[in-house]
Amino acid sequence: MQQLANDLIGTESRLGAHNYKPLDVVLSRGLGVYVWDVDGNRYLDCLSAYSAVNQGHCHPKILEAMVEQASKLTLTSRAFRNDQLALFYEELAALTGSHKILPMNSGAEAVESAIKTVRKWGYEVKGVPENRAEIIVCSDNFHGRTIAIVGFSTDPDARGGFGPFPSGFRTVRFGDAEAVEAAMNENTVAVLLEPIQGEAGVIIPPAGYLRRVRELCSARNVVMILDEIQTGLGRTGKLLAEEHEGVEADVTLIGKALSGGFYPVSAVLSNSEVLGVLKPGQHGSTFGGNPLACAVARAAMRVLVEEGMIENAAVQGDYFKEQLAGIRSNLVREVRGRGLMLAVELHPEAGGARRYCEALRARGVLAKDTHDHTIRIAPPLVITREQVDWALEQFDAVLTGLPQ
Structure with a gap:
């Protein structure tokens, strides 16, 4: 199956205009807060198609x-x-x-x-x-x-x-x-x-x-x-x-x-x-x-x-932000956001946010870098506390364990 992903990425690169630089994950299915790639790997979506999928995938x-x-x-x-x-x-x-x-x-x-x-x-x-x-x-x-x-x-x-x-x-x-x-x-x-x-x-x-x-x-x-x-x-x-x-x-x-x-x-x-x-x-x-x-x-x-998604965004967002701010990492310059529109800004010496998004992908979380040093976090509004906690474990591991 990895060959299929490589073939699809190769075709995109050959035939498509290079006006995007996506993470090299080829998604084929989504449900709720999760998406799956062509190899069957599951990811927690922390971008929600730039907030287009607030209600979760394929509601x-x-x-x-x-x-x-x-x-x-x-x-x-x-x-x-x-x-x-x-x-x-x-x-x-x-x-x-x-x-x-x-x-x-x-x-x-x-x-x-x-x-x-x-x-x-x-x-x-x-x-x-x-x-x-x-x-x-x-x-x-x-x-x-x-x-x-x-x-x-x-x-x-x-x-x-x-x-x-x-x-x-x-x-x-x-x-x-x-x-x-x-x-x-x-x-x-x-x-x-x-x-x-x-x-x-x-x-x-x-x-x-x-x-x-x-x-x-x-x-x-x-x-x-x-x-x-x-x-x-x-x-x-x-x-x-x-x-x-x-x-x-x-x-x-x-x-x-x-x-x-x-x-x-x-x-x-x-x-x-x-x-x-x-x-x-x-x-x-x-x-x-x-x-x-x-x-x-x-x-x-x-x-x-x-389904109370707006209220859930307020509750889970406050918790997510508080817990992100509690991660003890010298890489983090600031955690900010409102509701489930969050960001972790890294110090310039961290080496850019892209590599941390790649590391998160390897751990089953899809987030996206913006303006070089910032990781954007915006999961679907249907996310549960248990899912937030699991995501936080992955952010903690990446922000404290990735060598600079």
Whole structure:
């Protein structure tokens, strides 16, 4: 079987674009918190497809909804109506308190949709002169991979060699509300940020930051956009990460776990004032709001709530973080996180996080390095205390036993 894995890896390398550097494990099956490779080895998934699999791999109720809908109707385009979209709107609005919803597919599409919409809102509602709209973004952000998005990234790997980029973005330091205030002017239409920066290494802003940005946006008639594509839908121990500071964004972006990992589904959540500027023909997607996506998302939201996954993320996340912080290792610079969105940052002299992720893989745990020195940890929200304890044993062994 090892030969099969080698053959598949070789074919990927030969035929695929080399835009990823995955761990060399070839997965073929998943259930709950576990995945299996083609050789039959079992792993505890501590990445959850970057939080797309919050509900666990192949959740039976989401699978049932997908199979049932796939046998009836999968796609109509938005040229016609389908019997799942209205129900999806109704249930998502009830869950999140949204007043208007724009369905899309990927997270990047949701971000792009928000950018387009708030610019149009700025011109038609706020009165910003045409083509002068500005959006404030944060350093070390990750909102996707489109040209516009990488254009306001501060990651040289993300943006290097892809210009020229669209203008209209001002970058300020993440976590610095005063910098947001200083960057605002009469042409500012929105502030776009992540409540917790995931790709940057699970960076949590100072307490009160989101509240202050909310106050500034309200005072200056600026749209506050929170990208909750990774942090949302239970990952941090709340339905949305904004709840930790008691704020409500004008526009909230969700995706990933909105389908439980079965299908690309994302959404822009807002109100009639902002999303109301879109008129027929001005924005859309062939697959956005398709009946299969809507049926899958409805089931994914339902099990998230009914099975207490959000509460479990809070309880197990607090415990996981506390126990990780208790590992006695000179390699560890900091343990941080909220809910089951965790990170272990290593000192530079540790030799990079990748080798520790490789060592964890050898012990049956799949985690991923980010920004050279940080191990990201984000298991499915269905993880049990027993499974957390087993994972902690593996982290302890690797962080205390691997030679520098």
